[in-house]
Each structure stands twice: as C-alpha cells, then as structure tokens.
Amino acid sequence: MTIGTIKELGAQGKTVLLRLDLNSPIDPSTNLILDDKRFREHLPTIRALTGSRVVIVTHQSRPGKKDFTTLEAHAEKLGQLLGKPVTYVDSIFGRHAREAVQAMKIGEVLMLENVRFNAEENLTLKPEDAKKTHLVKKLSSMADVFVNDAFGTAHRSQPTVVGLPMAMRSAGGLLMEKEVFTLSKVFSGAPRPVCMMLGGTKVDDSIDVARHVLDRGIADQVIVIGVVANVFLIAAGYNIGKPSTQLIAQLKYQEEIGKAKEILVRYRDKVIMPQSVAVRENNHRVEYPVTKIPEDAPVLDIGMDAIHDCIQVLKKSGTVVFNGPAGLFEEADFATGTYELLRAASQVEFSVVGGGHTAAVIEKMGLENDFTHISTGGGACIEFLTGKKLPAVDALEQSKKIFG
Template identity: 80%
Template sequence: MPIGTLRDLGCSGKTVLLRLDLNSPIDPTTHLILDDKRFREHLPTIRALSDSRVVIITHQSRPGKKDFTTLEAHAEKLEELLGSPVTYIDSIFGRHAKEAVHASKPGDVLMLENVRFAAEENLAMKPEEAKKTHLVRKLSAMADFFVNDAFGTAHRSQPTVVGLPLAMKSAAGLLMEKEVSTLSKVFSGAPRPVCMVLGGTKVDDSIEVAAHVLENGIADTVIVIGVVANVFYLAAGYDIGKPSTQLIEQLKYQGEIRKAQDILAQFGDRVIMPASVAVRQNGRRAEYPIDRIPADTPVMDLSMDALTALVSTLKKSGTVVFNGPAGVFEDPDFATGTFELLRAASRVEFSVVGGGHTAAVIEKLGIERDFTHISTGGGACIEFLTGKKLPAVEALEESYRLFG
C-alpha cells in the first residue's frame, strides 16, 4: 500500500506538524549537543516546506534518563544548520504553543517542547487508541497536515508516530521516504549476490534478520562478526574462552545459541563465520584459529587472515547490508576488522548500513559518500530488515487510504 509524499500534500501556505527525530548525544554538564548528524539529515525536508508554517515535534531521550531535557539547545542547533530562525516554544500544546502557531507566517519554523514531556507519548498503543489521546487531539487541531520524517522512531507505536496520521492527512518526509524506498530495495531489485554482514552486540535482532533473509532467499550469504559471531561459534560447538562466554551470559543471549544452531542446520553453507580471531593476551593483540582460542582471553576482533577471506567475499557481492561492528573498534589494536570490512563494503554497487555505532565509524573514516545509504535509525532499520512492517509506515499507509 502506498504512503503519501510531500508532493501529494500541497501544503504551501498551510500549517504542517513535522515529526523529526533529533534525539542526539548530549554533554550531561553543559547540555551541548555532541553530534548533529540527525539534524543534518532532516534539513532537506524542512527546506522543502519553506513556504509552509512548520511546527516541529521532536524528542530528546526519555523519562528517567540523564539526557532527558528541554529542546532549547536543539532549536539553536537547528537554526545554526538551517541558516534561518527556529523559534523554541516551551510548551507542547498549551495556550502558549497554540498562540505561537496561530501567529506564525509561511516560512516560519517553530520547535515545540520535548514531546516526551507529555506522559502519553511514552506509551505504546494501537493507532486507533493513540488517535484518541489528549496529545493527538490537541496537536492535530493546531495544523492542516502531518509529515513524519522521523525514521529513527518508526518502530515505535507512540501517539505522535501512529495516532497523528489517523487524525489528519499525512505524508512521509524526504528522509522517511528515502529510508523506506532504499531499504525496500534490499528485498527486491538489489544487485545480486546479496551479502548481509551482521555484527555488534544486538544478537537477538541479528539472528532474526539472518533467519528472515535466508529463509526468504533475500540474502545469498550472511557473514556473522562481533558478538553475533561468538554466539554462532558456540552454536557450532567451539569453545570461545571464558570472558566471551561470560559476556553472552551477561547479555542474556544463551537462548539465541539454539536459534543459531537451527540456522546453521538449515543454511550452514550460506553462513560465513570468521575462521580465526584476534584476542587480548597479556595486554596485546594475538591471533588464533577458532578451535584454539585460549581459555582466559577475550575475543576482540577478526584475525588478519579471516579479514582477507571476508573482504574477498564482499568484493564479489553486488549488494552489502552492514549492521554492527566486528569487534572492540574503540581500541585501536582491535579496530582493523571493522574498519577494513566497512571500506570493502563501501566499494560494492549497492551498499546499505544500519544506524548507530556503524554509522559513527563510517563518519570517522570519512567514507560516508561511498555508501549508497546510511540509515538514520539503528532499531528501525534492523526491524525493517526482519521483514516486519514498521508502525510508522503502517500508519502513513492507513492515512493515505483514509485521506488520499
């Protein structure tokens, strides 16, 4: 089912509620924003609405967290990047907010207070239920249209994400549209062979992705790295040493070993595990085959031999989807695997990267422009790759059905 786009809305001179995801790392002492990547990703959508009254709804963190704060600094940062005024409103839907929106003119950009200051926004609920919330009723009464550009929260079922599209004519912003269309291409139309590289510490999500893409013929091969690889080593009967085994227990991933065994039993010829690893031994990097990992050393990276073999596989791929690092890349001694695999992935015809840590590494390496697409949403991206419909996308489809 289609979703509406900015081209469908005709919102010149109108008031548009624009849902962004500006949730960013913040210095807990100074409240300075440490990374403005998400701000930059939303600029094209804001500029495309330059002849509308734009009312931004966004959030920072969640209740109980140290970085749960007001959006004054966010409005200042956006103003700096946009090169035109952004007015911070210290209210979400109170009289102050309503009066500011009413007084605004086409071309004005307003940013409402952190929407998660409203208790209802922190609840997961069905769209019909979300539509009836006080938050959605008050916000929808303030504008003509709703535009959702917040792909980073697309996997959430919160009122502004799933309720507003049912309350008013809605569309995807340019970033949301790009994310959905590019990630959809992974499922059909991506150049073959398709290789998924699944790493990092989110083992349960990665195993769900691996099962889905292998069962449905979406990926030709799946390379497992990082903690994901350690779970597959255990599933294949290898002893990965006490520190790495304990880490899997601490992360409560013992149940994933059985799922990894099922994947290996069914698709073992299409799952590639690094044949050797780098460990920390006596404070230094040392390399061992996976059947001879010393009992008291933690696995920290791929070995150089394993890296060479995996790079060779990537070079033969038409599409690479990369999610999660190969090891403890923050330590220069163990960053090689992650860095070199990313460099190899950037050279294929169609390359997609999940958000989070991997995107941060790419920026550090200065190779962002070499990738076809770097997703802005780690959780949303990986959920999309498991084949699940994202609540935000479903809500936009429903809005298109209801309002055209």
C-alpha cells in the first residue's frame, strides 16, 4: 500500500490544508527563530502547490514549555524564504480564520495559529476518534483537500496527523514522500553490507532498532556508540565506572541492559562495541581500553582505537544508517568520535542520517550534501527503523483507500 501524492491529488484551483512541522529552536525572550532548517525542507512542497490556496496548519513546541508560542514569527520567516507574503491569522478555526481562508486567492499562502493551542491536538487518538474531534471537523470544512508534509510528527497519533486524512482526500507532501521512500529502501534494496550505527541517549529506541534489523537480516552489522554503547558494555560484563552507570540509572535504562544482553547472546558477531573510550580526568580527555575504565571518571566519547575499528567497518559497507552521536560532541575534547565517524559515513554509497542533533553537526561540518538522506524527524525516523508503521503514513494509506 502506498500514500497518495500531490500529483495524484489534483489540487489546482483548490484550497489545500497543508500540515507542516515548523517546530524550531527559538529564543523565548525575543521569539527569534534560531534555525530555519525545517522551513527550508518544506519549501518544495509549498511551491508545488502554487496553483492552489495554501492554508498551513503547524505547531511550535507543546503546552507547558518555554518556547510554546504563537506563529507570527514563523509566518514572517516562511514568507522571507518563499519570497512572497505568508498571511498569519491568530486563530485556528474561529470566524476570523474561516473568513480569511474564504477571502484567499489562488497562489496565496496563509498560516493558522499554533494548532497545539487547541487542547484536542495534544491528545493521542485512533484515526476514527480523531476524525470526530471539533478540530478535525472545523478544519476539514475550511478546505477541499489535505496534504501532510510533517514527517517530524509522523509518529504521533494526533488529530491533524491521523484525523484529517479520514475526513478528506489526502496526500503526502514531497518531503513526506522522500522520507518514506528513502527510509523504506533501507529495508529492501539498499546496497550491502548494511551497517547501523546507533548512538546518543535514546537507548530504548536504539535497542528496538537493533533487534528488528538483526532479527530480519536487514543489517549485516550494528555499531553501538554513545550511551547506547555503555549499556551494551555493561551487558557484556564490563565495568564502565560510577558516573556512566549512574547516568544509565538516571535515564531509567537499567531494563535495557537485559535486552542488550539478549541481543549479544544471539548476535555477538554482528554487534560492534567500542574497545576503547575517552573519559574526563582533571578536565582533560584521557583514553582507556574498556577493560580499564576508571571508577570515578565519566565516559564521554569512544577512543581513537575504537574510531579506527568503526571506520574500517564503514569503508566496507554499502549502506550506513547513522543515528545519534558517539559522545559529548558539544565539547571539542569529546567531539572526535562523532566528527570522524560522520566524515567516514558520508563517503559510503548509500548513507542515511536520523535527524536530530546529528543533522545539526553535519550542517556545522558542511557535509550536508555528502549524505544520501538526512531525515527531518529524529523520533519518526527511529520509529520507522524499528519496523513500526508510522501513524501518519498509515492514515494517508487509509485515506487513499477511502477517497481514491
């Protein structure tokens, strides 16, 4: 089953509800948008809808957070990047919003208020229940068709993500289409050997990915780095020192140690763990083999020997999926692992990066054009790689069945 595309939708001359993910880092004191990467990713889809009236539905942050704010600055930023005005309406579906949409001309773009200002959007619902919300009923009555380009929220079962496709003819935007197509290729048709590099602090997700790709024979090798590696090292019987062991407890990942152990029992020859690490001692980077990690020093990166071993594996790989950093990359002393591995991964034939912090590092390194695909959704990407059907994609597939 596939999702509908903009080409098939026939949106010319129609009013299109377009769900984007413009959730960006902002300065809460000035509302200044600090990174417009997500805006730039959506431009091709907006331009592809030039012959329509485009009504943007998007969000910033969530209730209770400091950066939960209105979208006035977002409309202005999008207008600058598009090279034409984007009208901001400080209402989601009230009379003011409905009248503004009715008054639109072909080619115009309008942005509704932060959709998470509406309590219903913060609920997790099944598509049929999401369709019955006031939010979906009101929004769907304001337009002819729906396009979802918000891959970053594709793993959420929220009304605008899963309810709108049940209420109206729908399609995936160009970004959604590209993400789904490229990530699906990892599962079938990716050049072999396939190597998964799993790091960062999302240990539970990474372990789900590792289990899925090894059980299904999708990956030939899994390299673990970052906090994920620390959990595997404990599972393999190494003492990683008090600070790093405490961090795992603090992140509530003790249960994952047992799961890592199971993976090692079944796939020991396919899981590559760092054999050396870098710790902080007297404010300096000091390296140790994993058999001699000091009791009171935090593990903050993989060591040079481990970097060398990983690069040898990457050089022989046809595909690499890179998700999560190798250490505390924000500090120059402990960025070596992340930087060197990304540099090596960028030279592999088919290279996919799972969004988030890693994407920011790639941009800083100026390597963004050297990777096959850099995902715009960290959470959505990793959930896709665990083999789960993303709620947004599922809803778009169902919509195609219902509305053709």
